[in-house]
Every structure is written in structure tokens, then in C-alpha cells.
């Protein structure tokens with residue numbers, strides 16, 4: 178098998194189930210496969226920014242290639258990470274409180290800025306009680322494992338984020354997946370579960386905007402269905418809170434369920450210019466319970482003052498007129514990108530949002546296309562297993578309010594050329610085999 182053929186075959190799924198008594202040696206097959214991909218220049222992961230991640234940036238890949246290009250690979254949908262007011266907030270926080278809290282929030286790892294952040298998030302999502310986590314990943318995992326016990330049930334969208342899936346697996350053996358976005362299937366599962374088990378709790382888990390597919394469930398109906406079967410709904414709003422909805426309220430605001438969903442989990446690490454996660458709830462008791470039993474809240478250090486200061490300022494911008502203007506711009510950019518892809522015969526997943534994901538299917542084609550696209554100076558994500566199922570590889574581009582529509586159209590042209598080249602290359606390889 179040629180080294181390119183090796184590099185294009187298999188996926189991370191192939192190496193996920195390892196066995197044998199030597200815990201360390203059994204990592205080596207994966208390492209060899211990754212090295213083959215690196216040699217063949219089809220390993221677009223763990224890239225390193227050489228400049229700030231603005232609409233253009235400079236990136237070095239793991240083979241040492243450095244490219245300056247258009248950045249469609251940052252989740253900074255409203256371009257806040259290089260906003261002057263955000264930078265000033267970071268400097269103020271550093272000056273006033275220093276770089277670090279040196280403690281878990283359950284002890285003394287809070288600052289007046291992290292308290293202000295809880296209030297700011299409470300105002301944004303319309304829920305009184307907010308608890309902070311170091312990351313969105315920690316929030317999802319920590320909330321689920323704090324609340325759900327092994328005899329309880331979890332019903333979840335089969336494409337929900339890894340933080341939610343892994344939290345659910347850690348919390349209970351009674352895990353039930355349903356077809357993506359399918360509220361009828363959720364209702365059927367709840368009906369069946371309640372017919373057998375009136376005793377244990379059921380947590381239903383979904384997302385406001387699925388980031389690999391750019392689509393969204395009917396949240397109002399999902400919440401009604403949960404109430405009808407005494408189940409609790411948790412919605413992760415990592416990608417829609419900020420760039421979508423009136424005042425940045427995301428799908429909760431767009432669908433008229435702000436302050437109505439039982440539990441909201443969020444990541445601040447996309448739109449809000451720093452890292453962080455949160456739980457929002459109407460219940461003071463739920464907040465106190467998750468504070469006591471949510472591992473990543475209690476057993477990790479609190480947000481640094483710089484993170485908290487930046488996030489407070491970012492929420493302020495998101496909620497005001499400037500946020501509205503930036504939301505309109507990112508919608509126009511992503512709309513132009515989506516339209517230009519579709520004009521070139523590349524239909525995109527889901528519905529309009531800052532996320533534009535283009536189905537490719539074959540990992541072989543997607544890997545080669547990602548390499549060609551990088552060389553052409555457009556930075557996008559190659560998405561393959563474990564982020565999506567095997568055989569559902571795609572290229573994903575993220576719009577930013579600071580891109581121009583002309584840049585978006587240029588990116589679509591390069592995506593289309595890269596996929597066409599990659600398909601021709603894979604066909605040539607297959608006919609030579």
C-alpha cells in the first residue's frame with residue numbers, strides 16, 4: 178500500500194478499541210497512522226497560530242508549512258477577540274486583580290469580576306441563577322454528572338456534543354439516543370420510559386445550534402414534551418448564544434423560550450472572546466447542588482480575572498446595538514458563503530447561521546481537499562470522526578462579522594476547486610490500484 182493510500186484510509190475510529198496488557202505500547206498503531214498522514218500532508222490538526230486569529234491570519238501546520246490566509250476557522254463569530262474594548266478590559270483586569278485566582282471557586286477562587294460575569298450571563302439568558310465552569314466542556318460534563326444517577330435515564334440527540342455524550346455515559350447506564358432533531362422520536366422514548374418507570378428522573382439533552390450541521394430542534398415543543406412526561410430539558414447553547422437571536426439570546430430568544438427551558442448550559446469560548454462555561458437555571462437549589470457536586474466546578478481553579486473581565490465586556494457588547502450590527506454582518510457574510518457554495522453545486526448542511534458545513538462524505542476526498550484548501554490560503558476545518566460519524570466527513574467554514582462578502586465568495590471558489598481536485602486525485606488513485 179502506498180504511503181498516500183495508508184494516509185487516506187482508516188479513521189480515528191479504527192484505533193479507538195485497543196487491547197493488550199501493555200497500556201503504553203498499544204498507542205503505537207495510532208501514532209504510526211498519524212505519522213503516515215503527516216508525511217502525506219493530510220493531517221490538518223493541531224495547527225499553530227502565528228498571528229492573532231482575525232479575518233486573516235498566519236498558521237503553521239505540523240509539517241512546518243506556514244501560510245498566510247483567510248481565516249474561516251475561528252469561532253469568533255462577532256470578531257470580539259480583537260475588539261479594542263475587549264483588549265482594554267483584559268488589561269484592566271490584569272492590572273486590578275492579576276493573572277490568576279490560584280484556587281477553586283468553592284474555596285476562594287472567585288473575584289468581583291466572576292460575580293459580575295454571573296450577573297451578566299443571568300441577564301443575557303433571563304435566568305436568575307448562574308454557575309461558572311472553567312470551560313463549556315466542563316460545564317456540560319459537570320452538570321450532567323452532578324444531577325443524574327445510575328438508575329435515572331438520559332434521552333439525547335445522537336449528534337449531541339462530546340461533552341454531553343461523555344457526561345451522559347459517565348452518569349447512567351440508561352442512555353437512549355434518538356434520531357437527530359426528532360422530537361416525535363423523543364416523545365415516543367419518553368412515553369415508553371414512563372410506561373415502565375415512573376420512579377426515576379429523565380434528563381433530555383439537546384443543543385440550540387448543532388455546530389457540525391448548523392441545525393436546531395424545535396425547542397418550544399421539546400420543552401412541552403418534557404413537561405408532559407415529567408422529564409427535565411437541558412439545552413447547550415454554545416454556538417447560538419451571542420451570534421444569533423434578539424440581543425444575542427440565540428435560539429432560546431428566536432424560538433420564544435428564553436427563561437423557559439429547564440436548564441441551559443453554555444460555552445463562552447466561541448463568541449465571547451475567552452474561555453469559560455456556565456449553567457443557568459431558575460432554581461437556587463439546582464445551582465447550589467451543582468456547585469457542590471459538579472466536578473469541574475469544584476475541583477478546578479476558577480476563571481482567571483482576565484478571562485472574567487473579558488467575558489463581562491463581551492456580554493455587554495453582545496447585548497447592545499453594536500452586537501446587533503455585528504450579528505447582521507456575520508449573517509450577511511455566512512449567507513454569501515453559503516450561496517456561493519450552493520451556486521457551485523455544493524449544498525450546505527442545515528439552515529443559515531455563521532456555521533457553513535459542506536458535505537463531502539469520503540474521508541479520502543475530504544482530507545485531500547482540506548490540504549489543497551490550506552495551500553490556497555483558506556483556513557477551514559476538516560471534520561471527520563470522532564466529531565462526526567465515519568463516512569460523513571465535511572469541510573466546515575465559520576463566518577466572522579469582520580469578513581467581507583467578497584472574502585466569503587473567494588473562499589467558496591477555493592473550496593469548490595479543492596474538492597474537485599481532491600475527487601479527481603482519489604479517482605486516479607483508485608483506478609491505479
Ligand SMILES: Cc1ncc(COP(=O)(O)O)c(C=O)c1O
Nearest residue numbers: 312313314338388413415444446
Ligand atoms: C455544543 C458544545 N458544547 C460545549 C463545547 C465546549 O466548549 P469549550 O470550548 O468552552 O470547552 C463545544 C465546543 O466545541 C460545543 O460545540
